[in-house]
Amino acid sequence: MPTQRADAPSQGSPLAPEWLSVPTDLNALEPKMWARDAARNDAGELTLDGISVSDLQRQYGTPLFVMSENDFRSRARAFSDAFNNAFADICGGVDVYYAGKSFLCTAVVRWVEEEGLRLDTASGGELAVAAKAGIPGADVALHGNNKSDGEIHRALDMNLGRIVVDSLGELVRVGDIAERRGEQAKVMLRLTPGVHAHTHEFIATAHEDQKFGLSMAADTTEQAGLSAAEEAVAAAAAHPGIELLGLHCHIGSQIFEPDGFALAAEKLLRFLAAMQEKYSIILPELDLGGGYGIAYIPVDTPRPAAEIAEAMAAVVRSTCAELGIDSPRISIEPGRAIVGSTTFTLYEAGTTKTVRVDAPDASNASDGGNNVTYPRRYVSVDGGMSDNARPVLYDADYSAILASRTSDAAPQLSRVVGKHCESGDIVVRDVYLPEDVAAGDLLAVPGTGAYCWALSSNYNYLARPGVVAVRDGSARLIVRGETEEDLLNRDMGV
Ligand code: LLP
Numbered sequence: 001m002p003t004q005r006a007d008a009p010s011q012g013s014p015l016a017p018e019w020l021s022v023p024t025d026l027n028a029l030e031p032k033m034w035a036r037d038a039a040r041n042d043a044g045e046l047t048l049d050g051i052s053v054s055d056l057q058r059q060y061g062t063p064l065f066v067m068s069e070n071d072f073r074s075r076a077r078a079f080s081d082a083f084n085n086a087f088a089d090i091c092g093g094v095d096v097y098y099a100g101k102s103f104l105c106t107a108v109v110r111w112v113e114e115e116g117l118r119l120d121t122a123s124g125g126e127l128a129v130a131a132k133a134g135i136p137g138a139d140v141a142l143h144g145n146n147k148s149d150g151e152i153h154r155a156l157d158m159n160l161g162r163i164v165v166d167s168l169g170e171l172v173r174v175g176d177i178a179e180r181r182g183e184q185a186k187v188m189l190r191l192t193p194g195v196h197a198h199t200h201e202f203i204a205t206a207h208e209d210q211k212f213g214l215s216m217a218a219d220t221t222e223q224a225g226l227s228a229a230e231e232a233v234a235a236a237a238a239h240p241g242i243e244l245l246g247l248h249c250h251i252g253s254q255i256f257e258p259d260g261f262a263l264a265a266e267k268l269l270r271f272l273a274a275m276q277e278k279y280s281i282i283l284p285e286l287d288l289g290g291g292y293g294i295a296y297i298p299v300d301t302p303r304p305a306a307e308i309a310e311a312m313a314a315v316v317r318s319t320c321a322e323l324g325i326d327s328p329r330i331s332i333e334p335g336r337a338i339v340g341s342t343t344f345t346l347y348e349a350g351t352t353k354t355v356r357v358d359a360p361d362a363s364n365a366s367d368g369g370n371n372v373t374y375p376r377r378y379v380s381v382d383g384g385m386s387d388n389a390r391p392v393l394y395d396a397d398y399s400a401i402l403a404s405r406t407s408d409a410a411p412q413l414s415r416v417v418g419k420h421c422e423s424g425d426i427v428v429r430d431v432y433l434p435e436d437v438a439a440g441d442l443l444a445v446p447g448t449g450a451y452c453w454a455l456s457s458n459y460n461y462l463a464r465p466g467v468v469a470v471r472d473g474s475a476r477l478i479v480r481g482e483t484e485e486d487l488l489n490r491d492m493g494v
Contacts, residue, residue: 062346379417428445
């Protein structure tokens with residue numbers, strides 16, 4: 001039984017995770033976690049390209065996704081430039097497909113196109129957004145491990161530049177549909193190279209036990225020694241409804257180091273050369289997928305795009321030289337690394353509550369058995385797991401700041417929680433906020449551009465927030481927030 005109470009020591013609360021230190025300035029914005037035009041104005045308020053969060057709240061309400069259009073465009077360009085430079089002498093450049101699953105609406109499709117990128121989609125719905133935005137089908141890819149016939153027809157109607165096929169059964173289905181239409185589907189085959197990234201690291205062991213892709217491991221077909229990948233290459237080359245463009249892989253997400261990407265590239269190039277040797281099949285394209293990580297919390301250290309691109313290019317260059325083959329045209333599919341840091345979520349704080357939690361006495365390291373209690377403050381906001389499911393789904397860590405003002409109050413270990421009927425409804429598990437944060441203050445959570453709006457739900461009949469794009473000092477809704485009417489519209493009332 002804890003017998004004493006202790007206040008959080010200035011070096012940090014014992015309840016905080018190891019990675020979280022007390023910030024020297026609670027009002028500062030850690031640049032790597034924020035859109036490049038986020039700043040505080042003279043009144044201490046968070047602004048994006050000069051627009052204050054209180055203005056945004058007045059005009060659009062909270063919760064609200066606030067996205068910097070210029071930052072999106074410059075990250076898209078930076079990624080494209082980095083890879084194009086690194087691969088220029090190898091294959092003339094790289095085609096960058098923005099992974100729309102991370103965040104998609106018609107405005108974003110237009111930005112992507114204007115910045116010279118292409119678009120990766122993963123469903124008929126995402127294709128509908130692409131079509132509405134008017135991007136040429138030739139610049140669009142379709143993914144998915146379970147495409148419907150309707151989606152395949154839609155892809156062919158739109159003359160898609162590539163359909164990434166996930167299995168032998170699907171290959172035959174795509175080929176047969178295209179043949180019946182008197183067409184050829186442009187196809188990439190998604191392979192599983194046995195490189196599996198675990199967020200900040202990767203394991204180079206077979207990762208066969210998952211739903212995606214064609215295995216490159218021998219003996220993964222009925223025929224002894226034959227891999228599912230090889231079987232599919234031979235079948236694709238023989239099918240009159242298929243134009244086989246090349247190979248694809250995607251090793252995971254939120255990856256910081258280049259090694260996993262490089263190893264996957266090497267494995268696919270070796271396979272590609274073997275297909276060329278054995279069947280005289282030339283595969284002109286190789287897509288190395290997405291997965292490039294971003295900083296959600298101060299200790300996250302993603303590598304600059306140029307560094308990753310150089311490391312990947314070095315492996316492609318040396319592997320092709322060793323194998324004596326020309327490099328295929330390379331493409332990649334970044335989502336999070338382009339959109340993630342462009343956006344913060346703006347919330348209004350409501351109820352707060354401080355609990356006291358047992359922990360070993362931090363002031364008396366030698367006395368291991370003596371527990372005391374330390375405070376943890378819960379700050380509730382007007383959204384939660386419905387606009388950011390990532391903490392619940394993946395134990396994802398985020399950060400937050402007091403956005404509507406600065407404060408000189410002492411740092412207090414806080415947990416930002418939502419308003420849903422679940423105790424797991426956490427937005428930011430651990431963050432130091434000023435102890436005077438109170439109802440009515442605005443909080444901002446950076447890094448919510450990817451897989452937050454995209455994964456949002458109407459749990460507890462909360463309306464999904466809108467998305468505002470800020471550019472050159474003006475703001476506009478690019479996706480409006482839902483209304484109660486939207487929520488009730490689908491209720492048939494019978
Ligand atoms: N290409 C393929 C084939 C993918 O499956 C994905 C993501 C990407 C590209 C883009 O990956 P990115 O560069 O954005 O990491 N909901 C999870 C992430 C799921 C990723 C699914 N596939 C999250 O919130 O962390």
